[in-house]
Amino acid sequence: MIPELETAGLETVAIAARGLSRHYGAHRAVDGLDFTLDAGTTLALIGHNGAGKTTLMKLILGLIRPTAGSLKVLGVEPARAALEHRRQIGFLPENVAFHDELTGTQTLRFYARLKRAPLKQCDALLERVGLSFAASRRVKTYSKGMRQRLGLAQALLGDPQLLLLDEPTTGLDPASRAEFFQIMRELADRGATVIISSHILTELEAKTDLVAIMNTGHLAAFGPLDMLRREADLPVRITVVTPNGTGPAVSALGSIAQRAVVSENGHSLQLFVHVEDKLEALARLTALGDAVADLDIARPGLDEIYRHFSPEAAKAAAAGGEA
Numbered sequence: 493m494i495p496e497l498e499t500a501g502l503e504t505v506a507i508a509a510r511g512l513s514r515h516y517g518a519h520r521a522v523d524g525l526d527f528t529l530d531a532g533t534t535l536a537l538i539g540h541n542g543a544g545k546t547t548l549m550k551l552i553l554g555l556i557r558p559t560a561g562s563l564k565v566l567g568v569e570p571a572r573a574a575l576e577h578r579r580q581i582g583f584l585p586e587n588v589a590f591h592d593e594l595t596g597t598q599t600l601r602f603y604a605r606l607k608r609a610p611l612k613q614c615d616a617l618l619e620r621v622g623l624s625f626a627a628s629r630r631v632k633t634y635s636k637g638m639r640q641r642l643g644l645a646q647a648l649l650g651d652p653q654l655l656l657l658d659e660p661t662t663g664l665d666p667a668s669r670a671e672f673f674q675i676m677r678e679l680a681d682r683g684a685t686v687i688i689s690s691h692i693l694t695e696l697e698a699k700t701d702l703v704a705i706m707n708t709g710h711l712a713a714f715g716p717l718d719m720l721r722r723e724a725d726l727p728v729r730i731t732v733v734t735p736n737g738t739g740p741a742v743s744a745l746g747s748i749a750q751r752a753v754v755s756e757n758g759h760s761l762q763l764f765v766h767v768e769d770k771l772e773a774l775a776r777l778t779a780l781g782d783a784v785a786d787l788d789i790a791r792p793g794l795d796e797i798y799r800h801f802s803p804e805a806a807k808a809a810a811a812g813g814e815a
């Protein structure tokens with residue numbers, strides 16, 4: 493179990509950024525970000541390679557200073573924050589590295605001393621991340637997934653109010669990923685603020701309260717997924733199984749269908765309709781009787797919404813690259 497956070501003295505706003513920028517010479521790694529993140533909120537931070545996600549995390553951690561604009565984290569400018577304040581922030585970096593010769597327990601106790609967190613937390617945290625069985629094994633014998641879990645235990649030391657997880661599920665199998673998101677939800681439920689970055693958009697969908705989409709240093713979108721879905725105004729996809737050919741379904745929808753894509757085997761069809769036309773489209777398709785053997789409706793997913801807001805992501809997708 494993860495203990496409740498002390499609520500006394502807790503800021504209601506975890507992060508406030510105004511015109512936040514970090515430029516490297518002429519290169520604008522982060523450029524003019526404006527957002528507020530309330531305490532106790534979970535945020536998915538997504539963006540193409542080089543979009544500025546890690547730079548934003550470093551700014552939040554106070555590892556680098558803004559070149560313009562302002563940033564308050566738990567009420568304080570992070571680059572000027574005292575150690576006491578920094579201890580309220582947990583961080584799991586993208587490439588987590590440990591001393592190979594230390595055991596899991598020794599590693600965690602080392603970080604607990606650094607963070608001045610209670611040593612008695614270590615065993616409970618190893619248990620929480622499912623590593624108790626390997627606590628006395630040297631880290632060099634750990635798999636990638638086990639190292640990630642140890643990294644998460646390290647980030648959870650001291651019951652941080654703010655947790656930054658940079659691509660934390662890399663190397664984890666599906667069951668471990670599910671467990672990871674369960675821990676994230678428990679943290680949020682006890683009042684912690686969590687920011688998680690990932691390129692695996694399907695796993696982030698419906699896991700966080702808010703989504704931030706970064707594109708070339710800018711914040712292209714920020715808000716609850718449903719709000720971004722409405723703003724993007726993308727069509728709903730209806731997949732229709734048409735055993736006797738796709739012609740009747742296409743004719744029935746007429747101009748309601750913004751686009752129709754026939755499958756390679758010719759037995760099914762994807763029809764894209766505006767959300768307001770969805771019910772009319774379903775009525776017309778079901779009226780076709782045997783010409784339609786089955787149908788399936790899908791709202792635009794996070795990957796489609798991401799491509800809508802991020803021109804770089806759309807370009808990468810068109811070129812067959814990753815999100």
Ligand SMILES: Nc1ncnc2c1ncn2[C@@H]1O[C@H](COP(=O)(O)OP(=O)(O)OP(=O)(O)O)[C@@H](O)[C@H]1O
Binds near residue numbers: 516520540541547548
């Ligand atoms: N110290 C630095 N000096 C110069 N440029 C930098 C520095 N750190 C980052 N950048 C540049 O800033 C941009 C943003 O980098 P950042 O690491 O924040 O991207 P990211 O969104 O985390 O990417 P990825 O998904 O690949 O991890 C990149 O173009 C990067 O090359």
